[in-house]
Amino acid sequence: MGHISRQISQASGYHHGNLRRAVIDAALEAIDESGPTGWSLRALARRAGVSHAAPVHHFGDKAGLLTAVAAEGYELFAAALEACAAEGDFQEVGVAYVRFAVRHRAHFAVMFRPELYRPDDPALVAARDRAGAVLAAGARRLSAEPAGDRAVTLAAWSAAHGFAGLWLDGALPEARDPGQDPEAVARRVFRAMFRGGPGEPAA
Structure with missing residues (x-):
């Protein structure tokens, strides 16, 4: 050495x-x-x-470097979700998810590709678990089940992640319109999807 x-x-x-x-x-x-x-x-x-x-x-090696990128991404991601969750509106957590994806595209491109890095890295696992806890807590508020519902967590995650991916890929017509704000569009989508859930006012 x-x-x-x-x-x-x-x-x-x-x-x-x-x-x-x-x-x-x-x-x-x-x-x-x-x-x-x-x-x-x-x-x-x-x-x-x-x-x-x-x-x-x-x-x-390259996997080690991408592990560092993913770990940093999850730390930033968890902090962004936690800050929004503290305000009590879970739909805004979904908006924060999209905001992170748009502002941190490189991190986002790596974080959900565990085949590229070492997914058992302790720092990465800790930050990833922090972000997952925010999503799970939000699902407990949306679900009619006292302990929350894994299906609701997956639905919320799929909605936020799917919208972010479609926006970044330019697959949505709105994403190709420079006058459109991804956060505003995402907010309308999430309100339509989760309108009237337990504890959530109708949009």
């Missing part, structure tokens, strides 16, 4: 922590441009302006 450390130390302008951040940021840019698989670690190092050994030193 000595030769790797020497190569990394030659990457000008970066301290240890900043170098790791630079590689992750370069990965997010590459994912935005060519998806989560259309680049190599060597190309990523060139993009970040660091030694070709830097990504290997910090992440081991």
Whole structure:
């Protein structure tokens, strides 16, 4: 490992922590441009302006780097959902889901592709469980069952994730109209879908 450390130390302008951040940021840019698989670690190092050994030193391999991207994504995702859930309107949690997907496209492109990374990574599991807990808690409010209903959780998740995916893919006519706001469209969709559920006023 000595030769790797020497190569990394030659990457000008970066301290240890900043170098790791630079590689992750370069990965997010590459994912935005060519998806989560259309680049190599060597190309990523060139993009970040660091030694070709830097990504290997910090992440081991491509799966390790994508694990870091997914874990960071789930942390941001969980925080966004929790902030909305605290306000008490579960439909707004769905809107927050779509907002996250639109604002963090690269993270979103990796998070739900567990074949690309190490899904048992402790940091990733903890953040993913936080996000799942918000969805489960919302389902308990929507469901007529005292303990909540797994089917309701899946319905809410499918609605939010499906809408986000269709929007990002440009499959919806509204998504191709620059005058349309994805959050406003999503809000109308979720109100129509979950109108009149337990504890939810009709739209």
